[in-house]
Amino acid sequence: MSTYFLKRLLMIVPTLLLVTVTVFIVMRLVPGDPVVMMLGDIDNPELVRQMREELRLDEPVIVQYFDWLGRIALLDFGNSFVTGEPVVETMLSRLGVTAQVVVISVFLATCLAVIFGTIAAWRQNRASDLTITMLAVGSMSVPAFWVGIALIIVFGIKLQWLPTVGYVSPFDDLSESLQFLVLPVLALVVAETGGLLRMVRSTTLDVLRKDYVTAARARGLTERAVLFRHALPNTLIPTATLVGFTLGSLLGGAAVIETVFTLPGLGRLLVESVYARDYVMVQGVMIFVAAIYVLVNLFVDMLYPLLDPRVRLQA
Amino acid sequence: MIWMHRSYIRDALRLVALGLLAMLPHSANSSSNDVDEIRVAITSDIRSSYPGVNRVSFTDDVMIHVVEPLVAHRDDLSVAPLAAKVVEVSDDLTRFRFTLREGLRFHNGELATADDVVYSWGRVLDPDTGFQCLPFFDGSSGARVESVKAEDEKTVLITLDKPSAVFLEQLAYVQCPVAVLHRDSWDKDGNWLSPIGTGPYRFVEWKKGRYVLLRRFDDYVPSSEPTSGLVGNKQAHVEYLRFLVIPDVMATSAALVSGQIDVVPLLAPINALELRHNQRVVAMDHEGLSRRTLLIQTDDPVLSDSRIRRAMAHALDLEQFADVASLGLSPHNPSTIPRSDAMHTDAHATSWAYDPVLAKTLLDEAGYAGEEIVVMTSRSEQAIFDLAMIAEAMWSKAGINVRIEVLDFGTLLTRYFAGNFQVAAFEFSPRLTAIMNMHTLIGDKEVSPARWDDPRAQTLLQQASATVDREIRQSLLDQIHYLMLDETPTINIYNAPIIDVVSSKLQGYQPWAGANPRLWNVQKSE
Numbered sequence: 001m002s003t004y005f006l007k008r009l010l011m012i013v014p015t016l017l018l019v020t021v022t023v024f025i026v027m028r029l030v031p032g033d034p035v036v037m038m039l040g041d042i043d044n045p046e047l048v049r050q051m052r053e054e055l056r057l058d059e060p061v062i063v064q065y066f067d068w069l070g071r072i073a074l075l076d077f078g079n080s081f082v083t084g085e086p087v088v089e090t091m092l093s094r095l096g097v098t099a100q101v102v103v104i105s106v107f108l109a110t111c112l113a114v115i116f117g118t119i120a121a122w123r124q125n126r127a128s129d130l131t132i133t134m135l136a137v138g139s140m141s142v143p144a145f146w147v148g149i150a151l152i153i154v155f156g157i158k159l160q161w162l163p164t165v166g167y168v169s170p171f172d173d174l175s176e177s178l179q180f181l182v183l184p185v186l187a188l189v190v191a192e193t194g195g196l197l198r199m200v201r202s203t204t205l206d207v208l209r210k211d212y213v214t215a216a217r218a219r220g221l222t223e224r225a226v227l228f229r230h231a232l233p234n235t236l237i238p239t240a241t242l243v244g245f246t247l248g249s250l251l252g253g254a255a256v257i258e259t260v261f262t263l264p265g266l267g268r269l270l271v272e273s274v275y276a277r278d279y280v281m282v283q284g285v286m287i288f289v290a291a292i293y294v295l296v297n298l299f300v301d302m303l304y305p306l307l308d309p310r311v312r313l314q315a
Numbered sequence: 316m317i318w319m320h321r322s323y324i325r326d327a328l329r330l331v332a333l334g335l336l337a338m339l340p341h342s343a344n345s346s347s348n349d350v351d352e353i354r355v356a357i358t359s360d361i362r363s364s365y366p367g368v369n370r371v372s373f374t375d376d377v378m379i380h381v382v383e384p385l386v387a388h389r390d391d392l393s394v395a396p397l398a399a400k401v402v403e404v405s406d407d408l409t410r411f412r413f414t415l416r417e418g419l420r421f422h423n424g425e426l427a428t429a430d431d432v433v434y435s436w437g438r439v440l441d442p443d444t445g446f447q448c449l450p451f452f453d454g455s456s457g458a459r460v461e462s463v464k465a466e467d468e469k470t471v472l473i474t475l476d477k478p479s480a481v482f483l484e485q486l487a488y489v490q491c492p493v494a495v496l497h498r499d500s501w502d503k504d505g506n507w508l509s510p511i512g513t514g515p516y517r518f519v520e521w522k523k524g525r526y527v528l529l530r531r532f533d534d535y536v537p538s539s540e541p542t543s544g545l546v547g548n549k550q551a552h553v554e555y556l557r558f559l560v561i562p563d564v565m566a567t568s569a570a571l572v573s574g575q576i577d578v579v580p581l582l583a584p585i586n587a588l589e590l591r592h593n594q595r596v597v598a599m600d601h602e603g604l605s606r607r608t609l610l611i612q613t614d615d616p617v618l619s620d621s622r623i624r625r626a627m628a629h630a631l632d633l634e635q636f637a638d639v640a641s642l643g644l645s646p647h648n649p650s651t652i653p654r655s656d657a658m659h660t661d662a663h664a665t666s667w668a669y670d671p672v673l674a675k676t677l678l679d680e681a682g683y684a685g686e687e688i689v690v691m692t693s694r695s696e697q698a699i700f701d702l703a704m705i706a707e708a709m710w711s712k713a714g715i716n717v718r719i720e721v722l723d724f725g726t727l728l729t730r731y732f733a734g735n736f737q738v739a740a741f742e743f744s745p746r747l748t749a750i751m752n753m754h755t756l757i758g759d760k761e762v763s764p765a766r767w768d769d770p771r772a773q774t775l776l777q778q779a780s781a782t783v784d785r786e787i788r789q790s791l792l793d794q795i796h797y798l799m800l801d802e803t804p805t806i807n808i809y810n811a812p813i814i815d816v817v818s819s820k821l822q823g824y825q826p827w828a829g830a831n832p833r834l835w836n837v838q839k840s841e
Contacts, residue, residue: 032725036732038362038369044450045762048732051445082362084369085523094524152569165561165570167525262561262570264524272359272562275695277725 005302012294016287020072023286024065027279033057034081034277055081068283077284082276087284091266095251095288097167098258098265101181102250105188110243112193117200118235121208122227132197139194148187148260155183165262184261188254192246199242203235210234236307244300251296252289350839351554353821354576355832356561360524365507367439367446367491372744375489376580376831377527377558379545381422382494382512385413385432385471386487387545388747390827392656394483395546397538398427398495398513408478408783409458415469418536421497422517429465435496436463436473438505448491456754457780458482480783484748489545489829515551515835529556542836544827549835552823556834571596577818577839580832583697584642587814598816600644601826604653604745605811606752607640607698609690609706613767613804614760615737617686624803626677627688627738628667630713631706637809640701644812650796651756653810655828658749662793667800674713685716691731692740695724702740702808734764742811745830749792750780756805757795767804 035051052058056067071078077087120132156164162182170177207213208231216226255267266285273281304311357376363369366378387397396402399413419427439446440453440460450456458479464472475482486493497511510518515537516529531551540547559576561567564586570576572593582590587598611624618624637647648654650663688710692703703719710717717738722730730736746752757776758766772795779791799805815826823837 030726031729032723033729033732036729037725039447044447046455047445047447047449050442082369083523084363090523149565152566156569156575157573160573163575164573165566165575166559259563260566262559262563262566264560268562269524275723275725 005298008298008301012291012298015294016290019287019290020069020283021065023283024068027277027282028061030274030277032277034279037275037277038082068280072284072287077287078280080273080281081278082273082281087281090269090281091285091288094264094266094269095292096169097263098251098254098267100170101184101188101257101263101265102247102254104181105185105192106243106247106250108185108189109192109196109246110239112189113196113200114232114235114239117197118204118227118232120197120201121204121231122223124205129201133201136194136197136201139190139192140198141194142191143256144187144191145256145260147190148184148257151183151187152260167263180261180263184257184263187257187260188250192250196239196242196246200235200239203238204231207231207234233307237304237311240300240303240307244297248293248296251292252285350820350841352557353553353555353578353834353837353839354557354559355578355580355834356567356570356576357558357580358560358562358564358567360560361521361527361558363507364509364518364521364527366494366496366510367448368444368507370447370490372490372830373558375492377518377529378492378494378510378512379489379514379831380516380529380556380834381510381514381518382492382496383419383514384486384492384494386483387492388487388489388829389543389546392544392747392828394487395540395543397487397546398432400538402483404483408480408482409475411473411475411482412466413471413473415471415495416536416538419495419513420534420536421513422511422532423497423499424534425497427495427497427513428468429471430468431497432471432495433463433465434498435494436460438496438501439493446491448485448488451485451488451491457485478781478783480788481748481750481780484750487747488751489747489831490744515549516556519555525560527558529558530554544829545831545833551835552838553834571816571818574818574820577821578824578832578834579816580813580826581830582814582816584644584812584814585697587816588642590816595819596816597819597821598814599824599826601813601815601828602645602653602655603811603813603830604655604747604752604828605830606648606651606653606743606755607702607808607811608741608743609702609806609808610731610736610739610741610765611804611806612734612737612739612765613769613802614734614764617683617688618737620681621802622677622681623683625667625801626674626681626683626713627710627715628800628803628806629670629677630674630715631667631709631806632669633666633806633808634669636705636709640698640705641809641812644814645809647808648810649800649807651752651799651805651807652749652792652796653745653752653828655810656749656752658789658792660789660793663796665796665800667803667806671713678714683715685714687716687718688737689718689720690738690740691720691722691727691736693722693724693727695727696742698811699740699742706738706740731765732763734760736765739765745828747829750776753779753792753795756799767799767802769798769802769804772798772802 035048079086116132120129123129152164155162163180167180168176213230216230255271258265258268270285357373361374361377362371366382383398385399386394389395398419400416401414403412421427438444452460458475458477461474461476466472495513500508500511502508515532515535517532519530520528531554537548542548567579571579572595590596611618633647649666650659652659652663690703692700694700707717707719731739743755753776756767757772760768775791775795779788782788813826813830817824820840821837
């Protein structure tokens with residue numbers, strides 16, 4: 001088992017290396033000079049030359065790449081072209097914001113999906129199943145930003161119950177921080193629950209048709225016992241896999257929700273950095289996001305033996 | 316085991332529900348109704364708190380409240396003392412003596428002295444600082460500052476190597492203010508910390524990606540001159556100013572109507588129109604200085620013939636063009652000088668006549684055979700995208716073969732500086748003087764390939780920059796305008812309107828040509 005995880009861990013290295021090459025090439029292919037972006041329409045050729053030299057943009061691209069690669073191997077992601085702040089420091093502070101929204105959202109979405117997905121499967125083709133399935137399809141059909149805008153209109157503008165812009169750190173003021181998180185979390189929960197719920201429902205349906213479930217029923221176990229002792233544990237692996245994917249992708253890509261609700265998260269940082277041609281920041285964030293994605297999914301893989309004894313026995 | 320899991324889930328859900336309930340008593344407006352704080356939306360974060368160094372326009376919006384240069388612009392764009400009380404200029408335009416305002420005090424409580432001005436200038440003139448407008452003062456674009464000396468505790472003498480009629484205007488440039496800063500704004504190694512200025516508000520906190528917070532400076536002694544532009548009597552009525560980063564325009568509008576923010580500067584006309592019936596907000600407009608234009612690359616093989624460029628201008632119904640593009644808010648301005656500038660005389664109202672027949676004749680004379688002309692634009696800036704679309708429609712009607720190339724703004728800007736375009740739909744940010752505006756058009760292509768390098772225009776501009784005689788300068792600028800109409804290196808369409816939308820709780824707010832939101836002399840009611 002440990003060899004398996006060690007292999008998985010080592011696989012991260014070529015994956016991230018590939019990401020470095022791809023991100024570096026793509027950023028250099030995108031037209032637009034970061035120095036020009038910083039200066040706007042102020043024409044100061046000497047300052048442009050000076051800044052290009054300072055940022056080492058005047059060196060051959062291949063030299064720039066290996067220089068950057070050498071530094072990130074030492075976990076030195078450099079400083080932002082735009083703000084001069086250390087990339088790692090900026091990324092970590094932004095990740096904190098994104099993680100709050102995403103982790104809470106995915107947790108709530110998973111809880112809802114497991115509860116209602118199981119009920120839907122258990123009550124297949126009945127009114128409750130049809131209602132839940134219909135709501136799940138609705139959830140999958142609406143993009144998160146649309147839900148976000150609808151929530152802003154209802155709770156922000158019409159009812160004026162909750163703030164719609166800004167962010168307060170929980171370390172500054174927990175109660176106020178939660179107020180700012182409600183709407184973005186709700187938007188993501190609505191958008192993400194549908195997919196997870198459909199997965200739980202279909203997996204549970206498959207499991208409910210298995211022989212061991214029939215055998216359990218034949219032994220006279222109650223439906224509740226069949227469902228919770230025999231069916232539900234067997235649905236957890238595919239659900240956990242999907243939760244891992246969702247968590248990984250949202251941690252790196254909740255940019256739209258972050259923009260709609262003005263959250264200073266990692267996704268917004270990435271988008272802003274791309275527009276500003278902040279090469280170092282974009283490269284750093286992309287590597288970071290890729291690493292998060294791989295590690296979250298590795299973590300989910302590591303949960304398999306805990307969720308399913310068969311995996312443990314096979315190992 | 317399963318029941319244990321279920322109880323965990325149940326407890327977690329209960330906690331979340333309790334948390335949500337605990338929050339509901341705090342309504343969205345509970346903190347935003349604070350009359351002691353004005354909240355201003357900015358669409359992106361400032362890059363640094365160092366004025367004139369690593370800046371964006373939002374940095375200027377913040378800094379006009381925190382720091383004060385020796386001089387600044389009035390509403391009519393003329394230059395007046397700000398940190399200085401008196402400015403004396405020698406007859407030969409090489410020596411500028413500034414006497415500091417009485418009671419000029421830094422935010423740390425110390426009185427500002429001439430030595431502080433000398434120190435601040437030392438930083439600006441150091442090439443390592445990266446002051447964006449250093450060419451104004453190092454001789455690479457005009458006169459060179461030879462010395463900055465403290466004559467006594469309150470008097471500073473700046474000496475130039477040659478006469479400059481535009482030195483004070485350059486000194487007042489809002490994008491690069493040579494602010495009077497306390498030396499503790501830097502650490503002992505010369506690294507920038509944060510601004511300790513002399514403005515009516517002091518810099519308190521910058522939460523990156525979130526907001527910049529300023530607080531009223533209680534020891535501020537305002538000038539006794541009337542309030543105008545960035546100068547005069549500034550009273551900080553509200554305790555806090557908070558500049559909130561809100562990148563999304565929809566989120567900005569929602570926050571404004573729900574009372575979470577109080578000022579949205581420079582809202583696009585189309586978004587302002589959507590709010591016009593809302594009782595909670597007031598839209599205020601003012602003619603701006605940003606120039607929306609169609610730049611023509613005079614070096615391009617097809618467009619090097621001025622007859623083709625002139626034909627392109629005559630093919631456009633410019634009055635209608637400006638009316639449609641600005642949603643009726645700004646009239647056509649053919650001049651490089653904004654209409655609100657005193658140097659914009661009747662001569663500068665002279666434009667190309669809408670004459671499709673003349674356009675056709677000029678095209679025939681030039682031997683234009685339908686060669687494709689590419690108009691570079693960007694969707695990131697709706698206004699310049701609209702310029703390209705309207706121009707394409709009118710040019711196509713006149714038989715000019717036009718294709719629009721849509722780029723992201725970064726690419727557009729890079730290609731503009733490289734001069735790599737045929738026609739560029741472009742917007743120049745506000746320049747507060749006629750000479751500075753002319754410099755955005757005229758220059759040496761070796762240095763700035765996008766500029767118009769006509770030697771006659773360059774000579775006229777040099778003469779206009781050097782003369783102190785206002786009439787002569789006016790005459791020179793008029794000549795440049797006529798030459799521009801003849802050569803058509805650009806087709807100026809209109810100056811972007813400034814539309815600031817503010818909460819109806821604010822009193823005293825006024826937009827101005829300089830476009831920065833001015834929050835002194837503004838009060839907020841319940």
